[in-house]
Amino acid sequence: MKKTKVLYAEDEPFLARIVLDGLTSSGYEVKLALNGALAWAQFEKEKPDICVLDIMMPQKDGYTLAAEIRKSDPNIPIIFLSAKALTEDVVMGFKSGGNDYLKKPFSIDELLVRMESLLKRFGPANNEEKDPDRKYRFRNCELDPVAQKLKTSVGEYSLSYKEAILLELLLKNRNNILEREDALIKIWGEDSFYNGRSMDVFMAHLRKLLKNEPEIQIISLRGVGYKLIC
DSSP: OOEEEEEEEOHHHHHHHHHHHHHHHTTOEEEEEEHHHHHHHHHHOOOOSSSESSSSSSSSSSHHHHHHHHHTTTHHHHHHHOOOOOOHHHHHHHHHSSSSEESOOOOOHHHHHHHHHHHHSSSSSTTTTGGGGGOEETTTEEEEETTEEEEEETTTEEOOHHHHEEEEEHHHEEEETHHHHHHHHHSSOOOOOHHHHHHHHHHHHHHHHHHOTTTEEEEEETTTTEEEEE
């Protein structure tokens, strides 16, 4: 059976060895990079199934690395491991393309559980989401979730990774209810107050981009979820 391949980027050798041993003993094939530039080279060469990234690294920091990885592969799961624990650090991690953020110090068991959760949602088995040619046309608009582009009757807009996935979920459920909890778990990994507030911000931005499309509406159903009518 083919092992799940992990790109692990960490510049602190002692911690890197501990995590490497823990992941390897749990059945993962781990490619370790001790700086951001080497991590990018490993990503291009090895095509991993999941990325586990430190943030403060020489040559290329984790935020920059994640953004480059996300541009190359919109669906690969990315977990940040960092001692940077301020809210703005976590927000930056998600904005740069991360799916999860684990604050140091952490336990190997918690890391493994979070990796397994992300792989179930974004891993190699999800072939539909890895289709590089998928696009969604609705009324006068088109969403390209891979390129993270939205075309409307008045222009073309770049979306963040999470905005593109959120609009894709709405389109997959068009004229039906997209449950709030399902969307949060699918995109953020957990149904928390903080993640819910983040999703509200993204939803407001999508509404703004679609405001000149009279045949398209995103309706909020309090306590339930959202419905895209088009």
